[in-house]
C-alpha cells in the first residue's frame with residue numbers, strides 16, 4: 001500500500017482534530033493488532049493512519065478512592081494482567097487478561113483498541129460490564145463519560161462519534177462482599193477467541209444473601225450482552241441449583257449466537273447455560289471467601305487491639 | 307507525504323531507513339535490512355514465527371507498524387550469538403533436538419529469552435504459557451520445553 005498519510009498525534013486534541021480533518025478514510029491506530037490484520041489482508045485500506053501509540057498520557061493504571069480503578073486507553077493487556085493495583089482492586093481483570101491471545105498479543109494490544117474495535121468475541125467487555133465499568137470519550141470539543149453498557153451499539157460498531165477517542169476505562173469501587181469471575185470457553189487453550197465468554201458478579205450481605213448480581217455474555221450476539229433480568233432473579237436469594245438453572249435458562253434465551261466453525265447455534269446456546277451457572281457459582285464462592293477474609297482480618301485487628 | 311525516515315536500533319546497531327508508514331517491521335527487517343532470521347508466515351498474529359523483542363517484550367513483527375518501532379530497542383535472532391558463541395538457548399535447542407525444519411525456531415527462542423530474562427527459573431507450566439503464541443508443526447513441543455528447562459537449570 002502506498003501513499004497512505006501517517007500522523008503521529010502528540011495529544012488527544014491533535015488526534016481528534018486530525019480525525020475530523022482527514023475524514024472518512026482516516027483511522028486511529030493504537031497497538032495496531034486488529035487494524036494491521038485487516039490491512040495485511042486488504043480488507044481495509046485507510047487513506048490516513050493517526051497513531052496514538054506514543055501518547056504516554058493515556059497509558060496508566062491508577063486507583064483513587066472516589067473514582068475507583070482508572071485505566072488509560074493505551075494500557076496494554078499485559079500491563080493490566082501484571083498490575084498489582086488491578087490484582088488487588090479487580091482481580092477478575094487479571095484472570096480475564098491472562099486468557100487474551102498470547103503474550104505477543106497482550107504486549108501489543110491495548111484495552112482501548114480492544115473495546116473500540118467492537119468485536120463481540122473479545123474478552124474484556126463481559127468482565128468489565130459486570131463491574132459496572134464506565135468509559136471516557138474525548139474529542140477536541142470536550143469529554144463525556146458513558147457507562148460501558150451503552151458503548152456497544154452493534155457488530156463492530158460503538159458509541160464513538162466522529163472525531164472521538166476513548167481515553168479511559170473506569171471500574172468504580174466494589175462494595176464489600178463482592179466476587180466476580182470471567183469464564184472463557186475456547187477450543188484451544190491459547191490464541192483463541194472465546195466460543196462463549198461469561199462474566200459474573202455477585203455481591204453478598206453479611207448473612208450471605210445476594211444483594212446484587214450481574215451476568216454478561218461475550219461472543220454470542222452482535223455485541224456483548226448484559227443479562228439484567230436473569231441476574232435480577234438472584235437478588236434477595238441464596239444460591240440453589242434450581243435458582244441458578246433458571247438464571248441460566250434466561251441467559252440461554254437472551255443469547256443470539258450464530259453458527260460458525262466454532263460451533264452451531266444450538267451448541268453455543270447450551271454452552272451459555274453451562275458457563276453462566278459455572279461463572280455465578282464461582283463468583284458466589286469468591287464473594288463468600290472475601291467476606292470470610294474480611295471478618296478474619298477484623299478478628300485479628302480486635303485481638304491486636306486487646 | 308508517504309515515505310518517511312525512521313531510526314531503528316536492531317541488536318544494538320543503529321539504522322536509518324526510509325519506510326512506507328504502513329510497512330510492518332517484519333518487512334523492514336527482512337527486505338530492507340536483510341535480517342531474514344525473523345520468519346514471516348501468516349501475517350495474522352497466529353503463528354509467532356515473526357516474534358521479535360521490542361524494548362524487552364515480545365511482539366509480532368508482522369503486526370507492528372515500522373514507525374511504531376522507531377527509537378525503540380529491537381532484538382532479533384541475529385542478535386543472540388556473540389563473539390562466535392551461540393546463546394545458551396540456541397545451544398540448548400541443538401542439544402535437546404528443539405527443532406526440525408527450524409521455521410518456528412527464531413520466534414520460539416526469542417519468546418523463551420523474554421521469559422528467562424523476566425523469570426530465570428520458570429515452571430514447565432510457565433514455559434508453556436510463554437510459548438503459547440509460537441506454533442511448531444514439527445517437534446510436538448516436548449523437546450522445545452526440555453531445551454528451555456535445561457537452559458534455565460544450567461543458569462541456576
Ligand SMILES: Cc1cc2nc3c(=O)[nH]c(=O)nc-3n(C[C@@H](O)[C@@H](O)[C@H](O)COP(=O)(O)OP(=O)(O)OC[C@H]3O[C@@H](n4cnc5c(N)ncnc54)[C@H](O)[C@@H]3O)c2cc1C
Pocket residue numbers: 027028029030031032033034035036037073074077099100101102105108109110111112113114115116117121122123124160164165166167191192193194350351352
Ligand atoms: C492472534 C490474535 C489473537 C487475539 N486473541 C484475542 C483474545 O483472545 N481475546 C481478545 O479479547 N482479543 C484478542 N485479540 C484481539 C486484539 O486485537 C485486541 O485484543 C487488541 O487489544 C486490539 O488493540 P489494539 O491496540 O491493537 O487495536 P488497534 O488495531 O490499534 O485498533 C483497533 C480499532 O480501534 C480503534 N481504536 C484504537 N484505539 C482507540 C481509541 N483509544 N479510541 C478510539 N478508537 C480507537 C482503531 O481505529 C481500530 O478501529 C487477538 C488478536 C490477535 C491478532
Ligand code: FES
Pocket residue numbers: 345346347348349350351352353354355356357366367368369
Ligand atoms: S507471521 Fe507474524 S504471527 Fe505469523
Ligand code: FES
Pocket residue numbers: 404405406407408409410411441442443444445
Ligand atoms: S521445527 Fe518446524 S515448525 Fe517448529
